[in-house]
Amino acid sequence: MVYIPSPAVAVVGRHNSGKTTLVERLIAELVARGLDVGSVKHHSHAGFDIDYPGKDSYRHRAAGARETVIAAPGQMACIKSIEGELECADIVRGMPGHDIVVVEGYRKSGLPTIEIMRAANESDARAASVFAEGARCGWPLGADFTQLARERVVVERGAYRAALGAGSLDTSACELAASGASDDVLGAPGEGDDRSLPSGIDCVDIVGKLPTASTVAVVTDIDEARRAAVSYGVPAFDPDDVRALADFLEQRFARPRVTVVIQAGGESRRMGRSKATVAFAGRPLICRLVERLAPAADELIITTNEPENLEFLKERYPEHGIRLVPDARTVRGALPGLYTALLAASNPYVAVVACDMVFASASLVVAESLAMNESGADAVVPSNKHGFEPFHALYRRAGCLPAVQAALDRGEKRAQAFFSEVNVCEFPQERVLEAEPMGGCFINANTPEELRSIEESFLGK
Known part of the structure; x- marks a missing residue:
């Protein structure tokens, strides 16, 4: 679960x-x-x-x-x-x-x-x-207001009495005197009762309740x-x-409402066939991704140029209302793929995950969405010693779609080409592990040998 x-x-x-x-x-x-x-x-x-x-x-x-x-x-x-x-x-x-x-x-x-x-x-x-x-x-908000008020009275009491002793009560020297304060109001030196609070503040039971x-x-x-x-x-x-x-x-x-987009573009030259339908633990890899990410998805989209091979997902997972969406641009690449994801999404937050990330995490998607709420960022992108991980990241559609489109118009293809134009919240490794203690979220398989090695490790656990 x-x-x-x-x-x-x-x-x-x-x-x-x-x-x-x-x-x-x-x-x-x-x-x-x-x-x-x-x-x-x-x-x-x-x-x-x-x-x-x-x-x-x-x-x-x-x-x-x-x-x-x-x-x-x-x-x-x-x-x-x-x-x-x-x-x-x-x-x-x-x-x-x-x-x-x-x-x-x-x-x-x-x-x-x-x-x-x-x-x-x-x-x-x-x-x-x-x-x-x-x-x-x-x-400062969060200070012990009542204690600070008491400390202020000690100072002002001294100023008030000094002014009385000098025979020249100066209201600028003591705000309390201006409001008619006297020993009867302030209390004798050393008293710590409610009378030691300024400006009509007369209750000590509110300490810590402000x-x-x-x-x-x-x-x-x-x-x-x-x-x-x-x-x-x-x-x-x-x-x-x-x-x-x-x-x-x-x-x-x-x-927040999140669209999860699993990128399963099509045939992979290094894998020798579509990564989406390659077998993992006895069934298509894409099934594993759907089941792992669906709990975080208010809308689930799979971008693919082979929709006929993935139609079976709609029958297998009717409860998720999966949409199969082709590339919006004829040019292939990471940034065009991200553009398709943002364009197709109906919700304000868009999580984009590559279909070969065997240990993709719904918990990480939720943690990223909460970080986006907190920070107001346009993108929450995990990072580790290898740099950013843009394909298990979360994007604010309104802020990122125009920036991605502008980068594409400049001829860019790299996923990070637009990061300098939006507010990026870096999601460091320690926060990734807080969300997904098992780790491994960014492990991906590009070749049959890599996939077999991951599968052997997975089945051996």
């Missing part, structure tokens, strides 16, 4: 901030758009149970089973006893194959987070004040929080504008 990781984003906030309501509405909106959505809810209290006495499954667990699966047509649940608490990243890793996973809670998970602050919630209002203060003071460097959006109806988010370059959304928030998540974080 091919492992397809699910991208995830967490909705975080303080108690009674409306996280569950927002997550519920957000999931409904994303599902209505046709996305496959998973969800995770963080329960902060130990000992919750979704099973109860009298049920057979409860009796299984009461008898000592550490893991019980309850299965019925169309539905399944698993109840498992574990030591401690799983990390959110581990939970999401155990939920492959979704277009997106929406997590409620898990602020410290390392996931991209959406911060919610509502004016009707008192602790949200206090958090918004700290957030706004941080923006006004230029504190926007961080992982914050990718703020959902709020509090004007100062919205302005603070904008000053940090973080988009802000109204709590009632779920469609706009869903647009943002779909464009930035959801697994």
